[in-house]
Amino acid sequence: MATDLFRSPARRARRRAVALSAACVVVLAGCAPGPGAAPHGVVPASSAAPASAPASAAAAAPGAAGSGAAGSSSAVATTKVPVYWAGAADGEQRLFREFRDATEGPAAVDPIAAAAALLTTAAPREPGYRTLWSPVDQVGSSTSPDGTITVDLPAEAFRAGLDEQDAHLALQQLAHTVTATASSTGLLPQNAEPEVVVLVDGRAREEVFGSVRLDQPLRPDGNLEAPLWLLDPREGPHPEGTVEISGRALEGVDDVRWAVLDEDGATVAGGSVSTTVRDDGTVGFRTEVELTPGRYGVTVTGRDAEGGTVRDDGAVEVVAR
Template sequence: MPPVPHRAVPPSRFCVGEVGTRRRRGAVPDPAPVTEGPEEGEHRVRPRRRVPPRTPRRWSLAALAVVASVALAGCGTAADRPDDNSAAAPGIGAAPGTTDEALGGVATEQAPIYWVGTGDQSGYLFREFRNPEDTSTADPVARAAAMVTRATPMDPDYRTLWSPVSTVGTSVSPDGIITVDLPAAAFGTQLSEKDAQMALQQMVYTVSAAAVTAGLLDASTAKEVRILVDGRTGFSAFGSVDLSDPLTRDTSLAAPVWLIDPQTDADPGSPLTVFLRVLPAVHDVRWEVTQDERTVRSGTVAAASPGSDPTVGTELRTTIDLDPGEYTVRVAGTNDQGTVLVDDHVITVAATR
């Protein structure tokens, strides 16, 4: 089948450098090769831990509650809303500020980046908050979009389906339309229609979260994402999906088992807050913290009530005291097909500062 023809967008529809809610094209340096984490079943080599400690501007671990709490939240909104009690995984409405020594002590906003899972969770999206790789780009939405294509997930169980690019253009309108202009090189890999849809949702989730985190859109505003390729619409993404129409979030891609906080390679102090979300289709859910294969702390997550909305997740937040050292935090549950779904993160609890 011949490629779908695509047309140029009139300049009035996509403004580069316009003042206000419009964002100019953001350029980031040439990308380094992206190395995806190993698939499930392979030997897992953990990436090195980040050296600079995170200094949350609005969230303090010391201020976290000392008791566990269980709450209900909409699917896809766990940690997708402001939450003053979460240090490593705040809501979509506000990301923590960090002071990174490598950036000369300049305060920068962390970017919400969504990744695709692997193994039994390969059909779902997970989010990490990341320090910007390039602070010369003023546009936080363009920075986040570029990181989707070029950054490596901290968790080796996550991956990206995009090819790395160095330039991304974005614009945000007050009515919730987010336009992302990508080079054709970002679609360099031929994907099946299913994987192509997943890759597009990876971008949609990321830029819509970044727009709210940056204060460009309100969290309650309905959001549509228009993806252009070299300034044109109608491109065939990854050789499988036509981009003529705007895209919205597909809530069915929210991870049924998701360890939100702490993130992989975090270096929190003690007490540590464990924050997780599971969907009603998952049962017999347990969480545990282990060190050298020894269980240090563990617990269960109450099952959803019969007849619960399948898109509404149960959140659990509990705070525990841990000695300094390396730990694995894990949450696991069984879905209706009998498959055990797991999300686990390796962290290092820092000595009291």
């Protein structure tokens, strides 16, 4: 019987941290951005957006601005984008990542807009996760050579009356989603420290969620991420031979172990990993495994400060050279 790593992760019980690790490259065809003054680099509603863009071109031009808006047709090349949800871990609210198919949501001209739109319209697979945004059918986005990402959202995306904690978490949900997408699709300059400028119907420095003024760019706060992340391998074809397994854990997570399972759920390799404390206070881990062609599930687990199990899962396809 096939292991549940190859089925919906929402069916796995007793889990505090779940994320699907996968490759994230998506190129979508053009459509018009939302109303109001467009951010720098966004195609205005009266202008024609490109009909399509090859993945290689998007990755080769990180400084080129893009634009996106949901609500018109698109041609999808590859479709996985990272989307972050709010959820509870260790008694605190954290951000949990799922890789989602961009075709689940409204169409957009670039992967950043696609991911931001999914943030508002898609339902998390894991029952304990939630979004703090209201659904909208259009999102605009652009990137600049210094790593600034501008996202233009309709006013109705911002739920009224969120308390201060949830409003902060909502903005971090957006910041993590769009910066992770920009990074994974090659839309950020190398070594850039991305920040996110949020516009509301094309206007800067608006008040949102009833109490928050958008007068400063957002930066992703790593302390809000789930306790354990699997970073590699990313889903997609890997040549047979050595496959790297790596990731990071928040401070206080220890006894990190890994396992590789075949499609029948049998463990083909596994063990513990040594960890290294990084400058940002997180703990990194890395190991390697030799794999023959086939499709595998990858799992990492650890113990948090309270003795509970934290976990992350991914999948990888190994192909013959």
